[in-house]
Amino acid sequence: MRPAEQLRYLILAAQREGNRLLGQALRPLGVTPSQAEVIRVLQDRGPLTLNGLGELLVCESGTSPSRLVERLVAAGLVKREVATHDRRHIEVSLTAEGAELGREIIKIEDDLYRSIDAAADGHDLEPVFGFLRTFVADLPAGQALARRARR
Template identity: 55%
Template sequence: MRQAERIRYLLLAAQREGNRQLAAALRAIGLTPEQSEVLRILGDHGDLSIKGVGLMLVCDSGTNPSRLVERLVQAGLVERNPDPADRRKMQLALTAEGRLKEQQTRSIEDAMYAQIDLLPGGAELAATLELIVSGRPAGEALRRRIG
């Protein structure tokens, strides 16, 4: 197996394993990784439009942002409010229960990140991964998200 092929499959395997672990932890609080990502985006960036949330989503669930947000609205975690600047548009905001779930998500992620922090060569790996995703849709979503 070529090194490039090995790297490709290692990236895929690491992503899948990380997502499995995150999904299992989030299941305990009734969320999927995709739902938790929307809650984190709203928690980090405040009220946004569906388009604004969609531009920051990194998850690849095959679910469009509108459907994902609709499930969160139905669950009582997100609410739609008229945009003060344009009453025809809606802004998404966390409800009180949504803020609680966002904080629980943050704690779950922090525990996961503490494990990742123990791995050697983190800064070099992050720089390499940034090169891989730079200029690509998921890389651009991440760039918008972290500023």
């Protein structure tokens, strides 16, 4: 297997396994990893326009998060309102129930991050981070991640 192919499949395997672990942990809360990402972004940055939310999502980069938001609205976790500054824009924010769920999601994410930290213990990850940032820098998901990092 050539190095680029090995790298591709290692990244894919890590992403799938991480998402599987996250999905299992989120299942009792009744949300998917993509829905959890929407809740967390709104928790950190909300309220946002639908387009503004879409620009910060890695799970749905390059597409409108409308379907994700609609499911969360139906579940009573997110509310949609016409923006006061421009009636053409829809603003989304968390309901009280969504904010409470966001706090539960943080606990689950922290558990996952502790597991990743333990696996990474003793490894210098800075070269890996540098390579991956360069690799995704000009791609939609990489741009969304960069926008989220700029707090």
